[in-house]
Amino acid sequence: MKSTNKRFITCPFCSLHCDDIEVEINSNKIKVLSEPIKNCTKKIEYFNISDKSNLKPFYKNKSLNYREAIIKSRTLLDKSQDITIVNHGTDVNGVRSILNFATHHNCTVDHINSKYLFKNLGIVQRKGYMATSLTEARNRCDVFLLFGKSILKKSPRLIDKVIFPEQSLCVKPKEKKLILIGEFDKKTIDILAKNYFVRNIKIKINDIPQLMELIQSKSIGKNDNIKAISNIISESKYLVASWSSSDLDVYENADDVISSISDFILMRNKENRAACMPISGSLADATSSQTMTWLTGYPSRVKFDGSKFIHDRNICDSEFIVENNHTDIVMHISTVGLEKIKLNKKVKNIVIGHPNTTYSSKPDIFIPVGIPGIDHKSILFRTDNVVSLSLDKIRCLNLPSVKNIINDLLMVQD
Amino acid sequence: MNIKLESATVYDPINKISNLKKDIYISDGKIVNRLQIKGKINKVINCRGKIVMPGAIDMHTHIGGGKVNIARMMLGEFHNEESLDSDSTAIMAPTTIKTGIKYIKMGYTSCFEPALLPINARQAHSEMADIPFIDKGGYALLGNDDFFLELLKKNASQSAINDYVAFTLHATQCIGIKVVNPGGINAFKFNQRALDVDEKSNFYDVTPRDIIKKLTRAIYELGVPHPLHVHCSNLGIPGNFLSTIETIKAAESLPIHLTHIQFQSYGNNGDKRFSSAAPEISNYLNKTKNLTCDVGQIMFGQTVTMSGDSMSQYKNHKHAHPNKWMCMDIECDAGCGVVPFKYDNKSFVNALQWAIGLEIFLLAKDPWKVFLTTDHPNGAPFTSYPHLIKLLMNRSFRNEMFLQLPKEAQEHSILKSIKREYTLDEICIMTRSAPARILGLKNKGSLGYGCDADITIYDKKRKDYEDFFANPAIVMKNGEIIVMNGKIKKYTWGKTQTIKPEYDRSIEKSLKKFFEKYHTMKLENYKISNDEMENLIGSEIIVNKCNGKRK
Numbered sequence: 022m023k024s025t026n027k028r029f030i031t032c033p034f035c036s037l038h039c040d041d042i043e044v045e046i047n048s049n050k051i052k053v054l055s056e057p058i059k060n061c062t063k064k065i066e067y068f069n070i071s072d073k074s075n076l077k078p079f080y081k082n083k084s085l086n087y088r089e090a091i092i093k094s095r096t097l098l099d100k101s102q103d104i105t106i107v108n109h110g111t112d113v114n115g116v117r118s119i120l121n122f123a124t125h126h127n128c129t130v131d132h133i134n135s136k137y138l139f140k141n142l143g144i145v146q147r148k149g150y151m152a153t154s155l156t157e158a159r160n161r162c163d164v165f166l167l168f169g170k171s172i173l174k175k176s177p178r179l180i181d182k183v184i185f186p187e188q189s190l191c192v193k194p195k196e197k198k199l200i201l202i203g204e205f206d207k208k209t210i211d212i213l214a215k216n217y218f219v220r221n222i223k224i225k226i227n228d229i230p231q232l233m234e235l236i237q238s239k240s241i242g243k244n245d246n247i248k249a250i251s252n253i254i255s256e257s258k259y260l261v262a263s264w265s266s267s268d269l270d271v272y273e274n275a276d277d278v279i280s281s282i283s284d285f286i287l288m289r290n291k292e293n294r295a296a297c298m299p300i301s302g303s304l305a306d307a308t309s310s311q312t313m314t315w316l317t318g319y320p321s322r323v324k325f326d327g328s329k330f331i332h333d334r335n336i337c338d339s340e341f342i343v344e345n346n347h348t349d350i351v352m353h354i355s356t357v358g359l360e361k362i363k364l365n366k367k368v369k370n371i372v373i374g375h376p377n378t379t380y381s382s383k384p385d386i387f388i389p390v391g392i393p394g395i396d397h398k399s400i401l402f403r404t405d406n407v408v409s410l411s412l413d414k415i416r417c418l419n420l421p422s423v424k425n426i427i428n429d430l431l432m433v434q435d
Numbered sequence: 436m437n438i439k440l441e442s443a444t445v446y447d448p449i450n451k452i453s454n455l456k457k458d459i460y461i462s463d464g465k466i467v468n469r470l471q472i473k474g475k476i477n478k479v480i481n482c483r484g485k486i487v488m489p490g491a492i493d494m495h496t497h498i499g500g501g502k503v504n505i506a507r508m509m510l511g512e513f514h515n516e517e518s519l520d521s522d523s524t525a526i527m528a529p530t531t532i533k534t535g536i537k538y539i540k541m542g543y544t545s546c547f548e549p550a551l552l553p554i555n556a557r558q559a560h561s562e563m564a565d566i567p568f569i570d571k572g573g574y575a576l577l578g579n580d581d582f583f584l585e586l587l588k589k590n591a592s593q594s595a596i597n598d599y600v601a602f603t604l605h606a607t608q609c610i611g612i613k614v615v616n617p618g619g620i621n622a623f624k625f626n627q628r629a630l631d632v633d634e635k636s637n638f639y640d641v642t643p644r645d646i647i648k649k650l651t652r653a654i655y656e657l658g659v660p661h662p663l664h665v666h667c668s669n670l671g672i673p674g675n676f677l678s679t680i681e682t683i684k685a686a687e688s689l690p691i692h693l694t695h696i697q698f699q700s701y702g703n704n705g706d707k708r709f710s711s712a713a714p715e716i717s718n719y720l721n722k723t724k725n726l727t728c729d730v731g732q733i734m735f736g737q738t739v740t741m742s743g744d745s746m747s748q749y750k751n752h753k754h755a756h757p758n759k760w761m762c763m764d765i766e767c768d769a770g771c772g773v774v775p776f777k778y779d780n781k782s783f784v785n786a787l788q789w790a791i792g793l794e795i796f797l798l799a800k801d802p803w804k805v806f807l808t809t810d811h812p813n814g815a816p817f818t819s820y821p822h823l824i825k826l827l828m829n830r831s832f833r834n835e836m837f838l839q840l841p842k843e844a845q846e847h848s849i850l851k852s853i854k855r856e857y858t859l860d861e862i863c864i865m866t867r868s869a870p871a872r873i874l875g876l877k878n879k880g881s882l883g884y885g886c887d888a889d890i891t892i893y894d895k896k897r898k899d900y901e902d903f904f905a906n907p908a909i910v911m912k913n914g915e916i917i918v919m920n921g922k923i924k925k926y927t928w929g930k931t932q933t934i935k936p937e938y939d940r941s942i943e944k945s946l947k948k949f950f951e952k953y954h955t956m957k958l959e960n961y962k963i964s965n966d967e968m969e970n971l972i973g974s975e976i977i978v979n980k981c982n983g984k985r986k
Contacts, residue, residue, distance in 0.1 A: 040956050117565070152761065152762070157765065258626065259624070294624065314504045318529075400971055407555050411971060
């Protein structure tokens with residue numbers, strides 16, 4: 022690999038996995054050259070190595086070499102009666118190896134964003150559902166409904182890639198319309214409205230079900246804004262509805278809100294075409310749920326018990342397990358996250374994390390791991406759960422992958 | 436490693452061997468002539484009282500890809516099957532590991548996923564790479580993708596279409612091409628709710644007949660062994676046998692394979708406007724040289740239907756049991772629909788569907804042209820194959836089952852009057868020799884010298900055919916004993932069967948432009964390299980030979 026080069030890469034850091042990102046790599050430092058991702062919150066540069074000491078494993082504040090870290094970890098894990106693995110984001114081969122480890126050690130496996138995942142999947146597990154994917158939405162959608170508040174902050178490239186692309190197969194880009202429903206901030210709306218057809222219904226997220234009912238019944242009354250928007254929706258030929266579950270209160274309104282949107286889309290399909298396209302979290306949520314599903318039949322929260330898989334959303338919730346003393350050690354795996362990892366001091370904690378991982382308290386063991394698509398080749402699933410991309414290696418820091426580490430944990434002889 | 440199968444009763448239709456007592460020699464995973472063996476025989480397996488056949492091949496089974504995963508995830512409440520040898524996931528939507536275990540224990544050593552969306556190929560191969568034991572492959576879906584329909588709309592040359600088809604086979608690492616409801620999935624995205632064979636799609640002005648004609652010719656000219664694999668227009672609709680026949684005619688005498696033809700053989704006679712057109716379809720099959728089919732037999736009970744045919748699956752959602760379902764438009768490429776369904780033997784329609792499938796099997800004269808499938812899991816899970824074989828081989832058992840159907844369904848079927856019973860030879864042809872031949876797998880489905888030692892050994896003591904086919908005594912994959920007396924002896928991982936016809940790479944220039952203008956990923960990311968297959972996805976590939984370019 023050259024020490025300096027420019028190239029296009031696929032970004033591993035949010036669920037859109039844009040593959041048109043031009044970067045310059047200079048002595049393993051990555052600089053993004055592409056203009057379109059300037060608004061992304063998870064910037065690739067954050068993952069440059071600021072402190073070389075982060076490249077070394079440690080045990081109880083003391084740095085040690087990789088093999089020693091593997092042996093220490095295995096010793097701790099072997100002492101455990103009940104191991105819990107929390108996935109904070111890894112690639113397909115990372116999830117495969119986690120499940121392999123869980124099979125051998127009868128672990129419970131959870132993803133940190135499971136609570137959001139189950140809100141979206143709940144619809145498919147209970148009733149009918151019409152879905153679409155990014156490219157379909159880009160080319161066929163004439164009216165786009167965005168629900169919530171922060172979806173454009175989390176996935177700003179939805180605008181140029183999907184909602185208002187420069188070119189679209191079946192709809193002239195200028196004829197595309199965006200309706201924002203929820204608590205979007207005024208600044209975002211104003212910026213978009215300068216260039217595009219954007220309308221807004223400002224309501225509390227909890228009120229979305231009532232609004233959908235109103236639009237469906239067409240008895241809107243005197244609210245001219247809602248009436249006008251309802252007319253736009255009625256005339257749409259291919260309506261797309263998007264939301265991010267993390268905007269919803271998973272303990273309060275998420276089921277009702279998602280159901281109301283999905284039911285509305287189903288109703289539209291009786292005469293026209295319409296589809297849902299939820300935007301999933303940015304911790305490789307889709308990669309985890311897809312891989313877990315083909316290997317266990319369940320998308321997350323599985324307890325391995327011999328050849329049996331026990332799935333219970335509550336009992337296999339890692340937070341619940343730790344809080345209720347059902348585990349004595351938690352292995353956290355984080356390769357694409359920026360958020361601080363919450364560690365509970367009641368249990369031993371092993372963190373297999375990218376070098377810039379931060380945590381609420383120091384873990385017992387930290388093993389630095391490579392970032393998929395930066396430090397090693399990998400496969401990641403996009404938010405629509407149907408497209409997966411192959412990501413390349415672009416820097417050489419000799420960081421092992423999750424797969425390498427887990428395999429070493431399985432193989433190590435003390 | 437040298438192995439001798441001693442005194443086996445051999446069935447090997449490709450080599451015209453039937454019920455012949457002989458020894459079989461295996462060296463380093465291949466079947467060899469005794470004289471080719473260097474060194475001593477390491478293991479002798481006594482095959483007295485045993486019947487030996489090549490490993491079975493399922494040429495149409497939904498075992499990997501997005502729709503299978505949707506079904507797994509949707510049907511969690513069914514993942515409670517008691518199983519001694521595998522996990523508890525439901526057999527209609529099993530994990531990849533369970534899929535491999537159940538197939539190998541039935542003596543199947545190669546399986547083919549028939550609806551692999553090009554854009555979803557990476558997922559489908561990743562899933563299939565996690566199926567142990569068996570070799571696998573996929574048929575890439577074309578005929579509803581916007582790039583192809585644009586080519587047709589613009590009257591692109593046949594050679595440009597051939598290049599696109601060949602490119603797709605390379606990019607997706609597949610072994611064949613399938614079209615599902617030609618043009619219909621795409622038309623559904625533009626809100627058309629039906630598309631007959633000669634009906635134009637509103638947006639592209641193209642008919643299903645145009646699509647079939649171009650794709651069958653492309654596959655023929657490229658020399659791809661497996662003919663175009665076709666899920667016809669109007670699936671499941673009473674009276675659809677006429678459009679099925681029109682679809683066959685659209686191939687203009689070039690090879691064509693109609694899949695799950697049972698769902699395409701419906702008349703609309705009688706009070707209920709639903710009847711069997713199996714005699715008409717079977718007659719057509721018997722007299723049409725270029726036509727092959729697999730049946731897609733249904734069995735009674737709970738299953739889940741999964742298909743690329745979002746148009747028809749949307750229509751079917753009102754029959755969902757339990758009442759939940761999902762349809763999806765996918766990436767200007769295709770679509771999918773997953774609808775759980777329970778076939779009820781008290782239902783007139785379901786009972787007649789069951790009879791229609793069996794009628795086709797029994798009226799089709801040539802077992803080389805008709806293949807044993809349930810379109811897993813659409814008609815029934817693949818684990819019902821031994822039961823299906825017994826229905827074909829044992830008339831009295833078949834009639835016993837038939838008499839349990841509602842009277843009115845019995846009155847609409849000629850099944851009881853059909854005397855035919857399939858022979859072991861014929862079963863061997865339709866589950867081994869014929870699938871290998873039609874897929875161009877030179878080293879499979881045969882016990883000839885040089886072939887892979889994928890072998891199933893049955894016990895003659897098992898007199899009941901269902902018991903016989905469900906419980907092979909030994910199953911070997913590449914010369915290794917994988918199953919012995921119903922127990923898994925060793926975990927191995929199969930390879931992916933592919934084909935890579937030559938083509939003019941300049942087609943990629945226009946594809947690249949199309950991707951840049953309309954897609955949300957680059958063309959380079961759409962393609963799966965051999966290296967990616969082996970090192971990331973986790974499956975080595977086998978590149979099968981093309982028949983050579985033809986005009």
